[in-house]
Amino acid sequence: MPDDRDEESGKFTQQYQSEAFLEAVSSINNATTSRIADEVGCSYDLAYRRLKSLEEEDEIKREEVGGSFVWMI
Secondary structure, eight states, X not given: OOOOBOTTTOOBOOSSOHHHHHHHHHHSTTOBHHXXXXXXXXXXXXXHHHHHHXXXXXXXXXXEETTEEEEEO
C-alpha cells in the first residue's frame, strides 16, 4: 500500500484536489452537491465538506434551491 502522507508534515495528501471541485462547479449547469460528487468521483459527504471549505475560502458560493445546494463560482 502506498504511503499517502507528506514526509515533512505527516499529513495525508488529498486524493481529490480543489481544482477538480472548482472545475466541476464551473462546468456543470445547476451544480448540486450530488452532481459535483458524481463528476469528481467521490462521495456526497466528501464533496459537501470540500465545497463548504471552498466556500469558506471565498472561492465559490452556494444557494439553497428546493432543498438542494447549488454551487457557483
